Amino acid sequence: MGVELIIARYAHLLVVSLIFIRSCEGGLTSSYVRKNGLSSDMPLDSDVFRLPPGYNAPQQVHITQGDREGRGVIVSWITPDEEGSTSVLYWAENSQIKKTEWGSVVRYKYYNYSSGYIHHCTINNLEYDTKYYYVVGSGNVAREFWFVTPPQPGPDVPYTFGLIGDLGQTFDSNRTVTHYELNPVKGQAILYVGDLSYADSYPLHDNTRWDTWGRFVERNVAYQPWIWTAGNHEIDFVPEIGETIPFKPFMHRFLTPYKASKSTSPLWYSIKRASAYIIVLSSYSAYGKYTPQYKWFTNELPKVNRTETPWLIVLMHSPMYSSYIHHYMEGETMRVMYEEWLVQYKVDVVFAGHVHAYERSERISNIEYNVVNGLCTPINDESAPVYITIGDGGNQEGLVTDMTQPQPRYSAYREASFGHGIFDIKNRTHAYFGWHRNQDGFAVEGDSLWFLNRYWKTKEEKYSV
Numbered sequence: 001m002g003v004e005l006i007i008a009r010y011a012h013l014l015v016v017s018l019i020f021i022r023s024c025e026g027g028l029t030s031s032y033v034r035k036n037g038l039s040s041d042m043p044l045d046s047d048v049f050r051l052p053p054g055y056n057a058p059q060q061v062h063i064t065q066g067d068r069e070g071r072g073v074i075v076s077w078i079t080p081d082e083e084g085s086t087s088v089l090y091w092a093e094n095s096q097i098k099k100t101e102w103g104s105v106v107r108y109k110y111y112n113y114s115s116g117y118i119h120h121c122t123i124n125n126l127e128y129d130t131k132y133y134y135v136v137g138s139g140n141v142a143r144e145f146w147f148v149t150p151p152q153p154g155p156d157v158p159y160t161f162g163l164i165g166d167l168g169q170t171f172d173s174n175r176t177v178t179h180y181e182l183n184p185v186k187g188q189a190i191l192y193v194g195d196l197s198y199a200d201s202y203p204l205h206d207n208t209r210w211d212t213w214g215r216f217v218e219r220n221v222a223y224q225p226w227i228w229t230a231g232n233h234e235i236d237f238v239p240e241i242g243e244t245i246p247f248k249p250f251m252h253r254f255l256t257p258y259k260a261s262k263s264t265s266p267l268w269y270s271i272k273r274a275s276a277y278i279i280v281l282s283s284y285s286a287y288g289k290y291t292p293q294y295k296w297f298t299n300e301l302p303k304v305n306r307t308e309t310p311w312l313i314v315l316m317h318s319p320m321y322s323s324y325i326h327h328y329m330e331g332e333t334m335r336v337m338y339e340e341w342l343v344q345y346k347v348d349v350v351f352a353g354h355v356h357a358y359e360r361s362e363r364i365s366n367i368e369y370n371v372v373n374g375l376c377t378p379i380n381d382e383s384a385p386v387y388i389t390i391g392d393g394g395n396q397e398g399l400v401t402d403m404t405q406p407q408p409r410y411s412a413y414r415e416a417s418f419g420h421g422i423f424d425i426k427n428r429t430h431a432y433f434g435w436h437r438n439q440d441g442f443a444v445e446g447d448s449l450w451f452l453n454r455y456w457k458t459k460e461e462k463y464s465v
């Protein structure tokens with residue numbers, strides 16, 4: 001291995017400095033700079049892409065929440081050679097009774113690619129807060145995994161979410177997943193803010209890169225649910241090669257429990273999980289007034305019972321507030337449509353991806369502007385959510401480093417590093433957020449914040465448990 005190669009391999013560890021430049025407005029722009037902004041995809045023969053042994057062995061096993069309350073799980077997997085058994089065998093830890101649930105198989109074609117046999121099986125009516133083992137495939141290619149169901153929704157139920165976005169399948173992507181896995185604060189489910197495989201970056205949107213991504217993330221997503229948000233890299237709309245159905249690969253491979261929240265599209269939906277109510281929006285579906293997504297979203301917010309689920313979390317791909325130059329203002333039209341709803345219903349936090357960096361906002365809103373009154377500067381607003389951009393999973397497009405200057409007042413902290421987040425709910429009033437950059441030790445936080453619940457902070461006098 002040449003010297004250059006060694007330097008190239010370890011350049012990510014050469015941190016230049018750790019000084020913070022305080023902008024005149026008060027937010028922090030970190031000057032933590034690393035040399036490799038761009039990262040390359042892991043080669044096809046990498047360990048993370050290895051096929052499970054045996055003819056037609058199930059691969060790309062992944063789970064997500066399968067119902068509204070957390071007692072359902074959707075188990076998905078792909079068999080490459082022929083249709084496999086659609087059944088999932090499962091049993092609770094400490095139980096002798098094994099049950100079987102049956103699913104279904106889909107396939108799709110994309111230009112000249114034909115998918116494997118994509119199996120989906122929804123298991124319902126599980127016990128809360130219970131470890132289950134499950135088996136997919138049969139005979140000598142049966143594979144066993146496990147998951148833990150969340151506790152029943154309730155006001156003071158602690159729960160820990162991981163946050164990952166724009167992951168891709170580079171060496172940095174692998175570092176992000178590894179750091180999440182080895183973080184001593186154990187995440188129990190991932191809120192995934194969109195842009196999964198980046199298969200569309202390959203010629204003809206080479207869908208074999210969806211398969212490699214599925215094998216790469218299996219080591220985590222087979223054991224804990226990832227809650228999916230669709231990003232622009234899921235659109236896969238290429239009329240020039242006859243591919244005119246947006247989100248085709250994503251929607252065949254990854255299901256969401258959208259019907260349980262009366263949504264009409266898998267791309268926007270909501271779930272309850274422990275003490276959180278999570279609303280997932282689609283930045284790349286119509287969201288203007290009268291559209292299905294608008295209608296659903298505005299009906300959804302009044303339904304949230306903050307006693308049952310105090311923490312109201314919204315996920316979307318394109319951030320409403322980002323002070324990076326790349327993708328600047330792409331989320332603006334959705335902000336104009338939806339921000340007043342987020343403030344009125346006291347959403348605690350909005351997580352987004354898309355911008356390949358990290359940023360956290362102050363609690364601000366910009367909802368007074370009416371085109372003629374000139375009130376177009378975000379102002380401090382105690383009812384507003386914190387906006388967190390966490391599109392720093394590590395995909396092949398690399399980091400974005402160009403920021404608008406000076407740092408706007410609404411931006412509390414920004415840094416162009418790869419990493420992941422942890423949102424750790426303690427009780428109805430307190431949650432702790434930490435952001436972990438990949439260059440640091442597993443427990444180190446690059447940025448952190450105590451969240452005081454927006455609904456309960458004003459009701460503390462009524463609060464007695």
Ligand SMILES: *[C@@H]1O[C@H](CO)[C@@H](O)[C@H](O)[C@H]1NC(C)=O
Nearest residue numbers: 042046047048171174175178
């Ligand atoms: C990915 O990370 C895992 C866990 O740290 C490691 O075992 C594996 O070798 C890595 N693979 C590549 C291609 O970096």
Ligand SMILES: *[C@@H]1O[C@H](CO)[C@@H](O)[C@H](O)[C@H]1NC(C)=O
Nearest residue numbers: 111112113114203204206208
């Ligand atoms: C699809 O077409 C591309 C370009 O012609 C070619 O490189 C690739 O091998 C083809 N793949 C299959 C599965 O036929």
Ligand SMILES: *[C@@H]1O[C@H](CO)[C@@H](O)[C@H](O)[C@H]1NC(C)=O
Nearest residue numbers: 153154155305306307308309
């Ligand atoms: C809200 O949830 C709490 C706790 O589950 C329940 O006691 C209460 O009846 C619910 N309120 C409404 C309006 O449904």
Ligand SMILES: *[C@@H]1O[C@H](CO)[C@@H](O)[C@H](O)[C@H]1NC(C)=O
Nearest residue numbers: 156426427428429430431465
């Ligand atoms: C909620 O959690 C916070 C942080 O752990 C703690 O300081 C506070 O006392 C807790 N509230 C109650 C009522 O237990």
Ligand SMILES: [Fe+2]
Nearest residue numbers: 195231232354
């Ligand atoms: Fe994106």
